Amino acid sequence: MPLPTIEWEGDITGRIRLIDQTLLPTELKFVYCDDIKSIWHAIKTLMVRGAPAIGIAGAMGVVLGAKNIHTNDTTTFLKELRHVTEYLGSSRPTAVNLFWGLARMERVALENKDKPVKEIKEILLLEATKIQEEDKAICRQIGEHGAGLIKEGDGVLTHCNAGGLATADYGTALAVIFKAKEHGRHFKVFADETRPLLQGARLTVWELMHADIDATLICDSMAAHVMKLGKIQCVIVGADRIAANGDTANKIGTYGVSILAKEHNIPFYVAAPVSTFDLTIKSGEDIPIEERSPEEVTCGFGKRTAPEGVKVFNPAFDVTPAKNIAAIITERGVIHKPSHKNIQSVLGNHGS
Ligand code: MRU
Numbered sequence: 184m185p186l187p188t189i190e191w192e193g194d195i196t197g198r199i200r201l202i203d204q205t206l207l208p209t210e211l212k213f214v215y216c217d218d219i220k221s222i223w224h225a226i227k228t229l230m231v232r233g234a235p236a237i238g239i240a241g242a243m244g245v246v247l248g249a250k251n252i253h254t255n256d257t258t259t260f261l262k263e264l265r266h267v268t269e270y271l272g273s274s275r276p277t278a279v280n281l282f283w284g285l286a287r288m289e290r291v292a293l294e295n296k297d298k299p300v301k302e303i304k305e306i307l308l309l310e311a312t313k314i315q316e317e318d319k320a321i322c323r324q325i326g327e328h329g330a331g332l333i334k335e336g337d338g339v340l341t342h343c344n345a346g347g348l349a350t351a352d353y354g355t356a357l358a359v360i361f362k363a364k365e366h367g368r369h370f371k372v373f374a375d376e377t378r379p380l381l382q383g384a385r386l387t388v389w390e391l392m393h394a395d396i397d398a399t400l401i402c403d404s405m406a407a408h409v410m411k412l413g414k415i416q417c418v419i420v421g422a423d424r425i426a427a428n429g430d431t432a433n434k435i436g437t438y439g440v441s442i443l444a445k446e447h448n449i450p451f452y453v454a455a456p457v458s459t460f461d462l463t464i465k466s467g468e469d470i471p472i473e474e475r476s477p478e479e480v481t482c483g484f485g486k487r488t489a490p491e492g493v494k495v496f497n498p499a500f501d502v503t504p505a506k507n508i509a510a511i512i513t514e515r516g517v518i519h520k521p522s523h524k525n526i527q528s529v530l531g532n533h534g535s
Contacts, residue, residue: 186211187352188236191243191312195250195304199243203230204348208389219248219267226274226281229380233349234423234459235318238280242311244271245288249304260300264292276471277432277500278423279461284314315351321456321514322353326362329419329454329512333363337370337416340406340444343377343434344386345421345454355454356419357390359512364396371397373415377434378403379479379497403436410447418444422455422511429505429521430467431455435498441507450509453521457513457530467502475499 189201192215199216205228206212214230216222222244225231231240248267254260268285275281291310295303333339345356353361360372372391377383384400391398401409409415418440424432431437431453444451464470477495481488489495511518511526518529 188348188350189231189239189243189315191246191308191315195246195308199240199247201225201231201240202348204232204386205230207348207385216244216247218251219244219270222247223271223274226271232382233344233346234278234280234421235322235350235355235456236348237275237278238284238458239311239315239318239351241271241281242284242288242314245285246304246308246311249292249307252300255300257296257298257300257303260303261292261296264289275473277473278459280423280456280458283458287314318351318456319353322350322355322358323362324514325355325454325456325512326353326358328514328517329359329452330362330366330368332417332419332450332452332510332512332517333359333368333370334416335368335370338373338414339370340373340375340409340415340418340440341387342375342383342403342418342420342437342440344382344390346387346390348386348390349421354390355421355456355512356452357387359419359452359454360391360396361394364394369397371399371414373399373401373406373409375403375406375436375440376400377436379483381483382434406440407443407446410443410449415444415447415449418449418451419454419512420452422453422459423500424464424470425453425455425460425511425521425526426464426466426470427460427462427526428466428523429508429511429518429526430470431503431505431508431511432467432470432472432500433503435501438501438503438507441503445507451503451507452510452512453503453508454512457515460526460530462526462530467504470500470502472501473499
């Protein structure tokens with residue numbers, strides 16, 4: 184990524200600066216968030232998006248919330264901080280990284296409850312920036328672990344955006360692609376445009392072109408044909424929540440791509456940090472799927488493309504069953520044939 188996706192500016196009295204991803208690729212502009220309402224809005228409207236990035240946004244949002252709690256009484260502070268995390272958690276339901284980031288911040292506040300409020304606020308800021316720094320390292324480890332899965336001359340298909348914009352700065356699925364290129368391999372990447380919000384068209388190909396990677400944009404409906412033509416040797420996508428048995432929620436359309444990959448004997452890989460695993464959930468059936476506004480389908484980017492009043496169903500994510508996934512690439516290693524047992528042998532009993 185040419186610029187960090189999201190950053191904290193200044194000390195505890197500071198603010199969040201993030202790239203407004205709704206404007207890309209035509210405008211590269213920053214948005215500044217000074218309170219929890221503005222960061223909630225930025226997450227909800229996808230100005231900042233992608234599971235790890237909203238985990239960081241949530242953590243930094245907690246710092247904004249803490250900054251605006253005016254009390255010296257620790258018990259009152261912790262009570263109000265709870266309202267902050269609950270509020271931020273109501274922005275988007277599917278990506279577990281958001282809840283992971285919020286829980287980690289709350290845990291740190293509780294661990295330091297014997298300190299003065301001012302000091303707890305500073306500790307929270309340190310923790311949020313630590314989460315961001317860790318994410319940078321984790322993405323690079325994911326890239327290293329997965330890079331060998333892309334062979335010389337391959338065609339790689341990806342769906343949605345799991346790049347630098349979806350993380351602190353380097354991506355998960357795209358990290359594998361960036362590292363394979365750094366290792367000197369030559370290959371082509373096909374990016375699904377990703378209806379209805381076009382994260383593939385607007386964000387993924389933008390990032391790939393910046394990184395000088397051979398990128399070709401296709402409509403979602405072309406993936407089967409492109410596979411049949413023999414142009415794809417592997418699929419790599421990101422994830423929003425991975426259940427204990429390996430079932431994986433990711434951007435709507437991912438499940439369909441996994442079925443197409445199976446039909447064409449193409450390995451389907453998921454790249455994700457450990458913070459995307461939700462080991463409290465047994466299978467994908469329990470993953471909450473966000474439903475978004477009908478206008479995203481009927482009136483995308485301000486142009487009406489369906490009759491007024493038509494009924495619309497707009498789930499933002501779907502679940503790919505573990506049986507369709509050849510491997511999950513994490514910072515701790517590659518989990519081949521994901522299952523409860525194989526996940527535990529790489530992650531241990533604890534997700535993070
Ligand atoms: O609705 P979005 O754009 O937040 O959806 C993002 C995805 O589905 C990504 O593939 C996923 O979060 C992984 S990002 C590394």
